Every structure is written in structure tokens, then in C-alpha cells.
Amino acid sequence: MSNGTADSQAFSPGEETSEIAKNNPSAFLSQITGAKVAVKLNSGVEYRGDLQCVDGYMNIALEQTEEYVDGVLKNQYGDVFIRGNNVLYISSI
Amino acid sequence: MADVGADQLDDTIVSEPLDLVRLSLNERVFVKLKGDREIRGRLHAYDSHCNLVLSDVEETVYVMDDEDEDLKTIKKQSEMLFVRGDAVVLISPPLQS
Numbered sequence: 001m002s003n004g005t006a007d008s009q010a011f012s013p014g015e016e017t018s019e020i021a022k023n024n025p026s027a028f029l030s031q032i033t034g035a036k037v038a039v040k041l042n043s044g045v046e047y048r049g050d051l052q053c054v055d056g057y058m059n060i061a062l063e064q065t066e067e068y069v070d071g072v073l074k075n076q077y078g079d080v081f082i083r084g085n086n087v088l089y090i091s092s093i
Numbered sequence: 094m095a096d097v098g099a100d101q102l103d104d105t106i107v108s109e110p111l112d113l114v115r116l117s118l119n120e121r122v123f124v125k126l127k128g129d130r131e132i133r134g135r136l137h138a139y140d141s142h143c144n145l146v147l148s149d150v151e152e153t154v155y156v157m158d159d160e161d162e163d164l165k166t167i168k169k170q171s172e173m174l175f176v177r178g179d180a181v182v183l184i185s186p187p188l189q190s
Contacts, residue, residue: 041182052107059110065185077123081113081184083143 029054032092037062041086045069048093049080058084114139117186122147124176125183129155134174142178150174 037051039060049065060082067075107113117136124132124145134147152174154167 043182047183052113053110055109055111061107061110061113077185079113079186081110083178083181083183085179086182 026054026056029090032090035092038091038093039082040088040091041082042088043086046071047080047082049077051090052079054090055084058087058090060084060087060090111139111141114143114184117184120186121149123183123185124181126176126180127182128180130180131155132174132176140178143176143181143184144178145174145176145181145184147174147176148172 033051033053035051036048039047039049039062041047046068047062047065048068049062052061052063054060060080062080062082063078065077065080066073067077107116114136118139120136121133122136124134124147126132131153132147132150133153134150136145136147138146150171150173152169152171154169156165156167157163158165
């Protein structure tokens with residue numbers, strides 16, 4: 001408050017990191033749509049594919065999807081809809 | 094905005110995940126459920142909870158046989174099936190088998 005310059009300097013590192021996600025998880029998700037992602041479910045099963053879109057429930061649409069159980073490729077799907085409640089994490093790879 | 098709406102109606106654009114399910118209406122789909130169950134059938138209806146109505150359904154249940162430690166599969170057929178949405182893990186148009 002007392003020093004405007006110091007405030008803006010303190011803020012600038014935050015702005016750099018915020019290029020990734022703008023401090024907002026959904027902004028990160030929209031940023032990685034179209035990219036190859038790994039989606040891990042609570043069951044431990046992992047899906048790798050191209051992220052088509054995500055919605056507010058964290059429902060996910062993937063293309064060219066591979067299903068890995070215990071790290072072993074078990075199945076391949078063209079398109080996949082994953083119900084959001086099963087999602088543990090989404091990671092860009 | 095109106096253009097986008099028109100595109101979504103008559104096109105195969107997937108702008109939200111449930112569009113994938115909408116495009117699978119009247120197609121045979123593969124559905125993975127909680128509890129090591131899989132279902133194949135023709136999708137007649139769905140809603141935002143992923144409640145599903147399917148016909149000509151084959152349900153596969155995977156069961157671990159404790160004595161042999163074998164993975165057993167049990168298959169069940171039904172003509173018409175309503176699936177409660179909260180059991181759904183995954184929905185896919187079945188390219189594979």
C-alpha cells in the first residue's frame with residue numbers, strides 16, 4: 001500500500017507462473033485441450049489420449065485413447081467419454 | 094453465436110464431453126461400469142447424470158475365483174436395460190471387438 005512499485009515487483013513473478021494457469025485450474029485444463037494427456041482414475045486405471053474437451057463436472061472426452069492397467073496396455077479406443085467423478089488427475093504428457 | 098449453435102446441431106463437433114455420447118445415440122456402445130462390469134448395447138437415451146437406456150445388451154462381469162485365482166467372466170443378456178449414471182466410468186463407441 002505504501003509503495004506502489006514494490007507491490008508491482010512483488011506481483012510480477014506471480015504473473016510469470018500464472019501464464020501456465022492464471023491461478024485457475026480450469027484455465028489450465030482449457031490450455032491443454034488438444035494436447036496428449038494422461039488421465040488417472042480413482043481405480044488406478046490410466047487413460048492416455050488426445051484431450052478433446054472437459055466440462056464443469058470434469059467429464060472428459062479423449063481421442064486415440066489407450067487404457068493402461070498396472071502400467072500395461074490393455075485396450076485401445078477411438079473416442080472415450082470418462083465420467084468426471086472417477087477422475088483422480090489429468091496430466092499433460 | 095448463432096453459427097456455433099447451428100454447427101453443434103447438425104455437425105459432429107465435440108464441444109463438450111457429453112457430445113460424444115450424443116453422437117453415439119442409436120449406435121452400439123461399450124460402457125465400463127464400477128465393480129468390474131462391462132456392457133455392450135445400443136444406446137437409446139442418456140442424460141447429464143449418464144443415466145443410460147440400452148437395448149440388446151450383453152453384460153460382462155469379471156469375478157476373481159478365490160480357489161483357482163482365475164479371472165472368471167460371467168455374461169448376461171438383456172433386451173432392455175436402464176443404467177444408473179453413478180455406476181458409469183466410461184462410454185465409448187466400440188471400434189474394438
